[in-house]
Amino acid sequence: MTSPIRGFPASEFRGRTRAAQNLMVKHGLSALLLTTEPEIRYYTGFLTRFWESPTRPWFVIVPVSGDPIAVIPSIGAHLMGQSWITDIRTWAAPDYTDDGIGLLLEALHEVTPKAGQIGIADQMESHVHMPLADLRRLETGLSPRRLVSDAAITRQMRLVKSEAEIEKIRHAAAIATRAFDRVPQGIGAGMPLSHVFRRFQMLCLEEGADWVPYLAGAADHSGYADVISPATDAPLAQGDVLMLDTGLVWDGYFCDFDRNFSVGPPTETVKTGHSRLVEATQTAAEMARPGATIADLFHAMNVVVNPSGTIMEAGRLGHGLGMQLTEWPSIIPQDHTVLMAGMVLTLEPSVDVGAGKILVHEENIVIRDSGAEFLSHPQSPDIRVI
């Protein structure tokens, strides 16, 4: 299968920058200060696994007019130089006396007025990616300028994906679909779960994943109690339900879905639970179109998996997806976001199968004008058997 083109044309980054600048005017912001991987990549295209190292901070300023300014460790200058960004200022990080804050202040003083307000992401799914002592130095040094909320400008823009972004997520999902289809080859009863996890990650890579940042799962008799644990060395046993949930990446974009496998013939409870989960995702997908709300999707799924109408504590039944494994919004009853074409979501219902066990199923969709398009190949109601 052919891969999409890597990267984006510079016009996509320019468009994002201009759109953010329009919103900045509306919210009275002189600049945005970006500190996290997805935010910086969203405006610049700067893609590297080097973020795994927590040592050096990275900063990008999006002024209310003009192009973004990168204020970054010199080790990143060569890679940033290949992006559309031309104003790249570097320091020899790590610097124990001033790890970039002086250089950042200089740039912010240059592009914002004294009465300026500088927006920084402060909401769910965000954090400030620099040491707290440096954040405090920055705030002091900016005065009388103020560091304020970015009014969720970047989050709002990232909510609706471009066709180029959707193509990358679709490609990632197709890779995972093929990897899941190959699970029964070489994975079976007796294999320690830690080997199953290794083998599945290798399948993802063989099928074309760039890397596999997320794999969780579980295997236990007729269901599982936990969906976030790492693998133990306990062997798969007849009667187990094995669940594998992967967030693999292609060109910086995630898919995020799972599949369940019965080791040997499934019990009636497992069969019914699984088909109910698939029914829930199908029901939600059918109603997922512009104008419906996130809460609508929640209730559509919840009534299928919890016919009594109770709401399980563990939380949401899906979320946004894209440059991160989980993005805004969360599919919870309190979220009244109206669906728009281009939003990419996971539908992730869980069902109680008794004895403290659950089953979880997940699909990935993109909202189109005419309704939902599946990015994952939708699972049939019958649980897979290995």
Next chain:
Amino acid sequence: MTSPIRGFPASEFRGRTRAAQNLMVKHGLSALLLTTEPEIRYYTGFLTRFWESPTRPWFVIVPVSGDPIAVIPSIGAHLMGQSWITDIRTWAAPDYTDDGIGLLLEALHEVTPKAGQIGIADQMESHVHMPLADLRRLETGLSPRRLVSDAAITRQMRLVKSEAEIEKIRHAAAIATRAFDRVPQGIGAGMPLSHVFRRFQMLCLEEGADWVPYLAGAADHSGYADVISPATDAPLAQGDVLMLDTGLVWDGYFCDFDRNFSVGPPTETVKTGHSRLVEATQTAAEMARPGATIADLFHAMNVVVNPSGTIMEAGRLGHGLGMQLTEWPSIIPQDHTVLMAGMVLTLEPSVDVGAGKILVHEENIVIRDSGAEFLSHPQSPDIRVI
């Protein structure tokens, strides 16, 4: 080969907690507030890849006396319940009106006096892992208690590894050593670099890695300009030097080292550059014993790779290693940390080979009373050839 035992005995977490509490008394702190993955895992053993999801915050309080308190999303209760922590307080995250801050405040009010100072990591390699708006709500709600620097207590403790920790890092390094030895099988001229990266990650998994959070590298004629870029689809060519630098994980602990491969016979410049890099790591390893300083290691390596005595801008020549790919300290001239037995370090010199190209070499060592012990199998001066 046999694997070490996974996890740690509860006594190790208790010992860390008591040691931190002694330091808290010394620094006048009533509690530590932990928000990041390595900090929380260091005191609790809570190991999950679920941190890849940025949505839910996680909090652990280490009071100046008594056991730690986990204040976490209910989705993590089952896994945290398997740790030595017994006081686990949960909420149904994500909660759009109060995502755990109320519950966290309640717990902090309970275990700290009104005049209390609560320490939070604020230095290099750390950040506050919660939305900025929530941090501000927390500070307001804590008043008159104050959120202050944790005086680097956790960083200082993590600097010296226990034997159980060293064993996990050694195991991770042995896995990478075997994976590097297999590179010449099936990787060669004509293969796109993106395939090389995939294939190498598969080798790491085959050899026993739990997952491969970090792989960077490069391939270019007689050296490379950049060591943090993701792979392109450009094919390996005769005369290229291929560098692969991996941080793979076993039971939550990283190794971090690279190997260089000449595609076809190396040029004299490449041969000399490579042997000089190996000489630099050997020289540093020979002097790395308790009492020497980090700056000593820097200068010992720098004089070998830069006989003129200049210091390259791109920065450090190694760093700490353990639960994170890069940890405190940085091997730079300004770091005067005195080496202690149990410190795990990478030695990572780079050498300028002209035309804007460099070569980088890296080894992992642990400081023992008698000197350095290699955790990576040390590379010979001759560059590997494929």
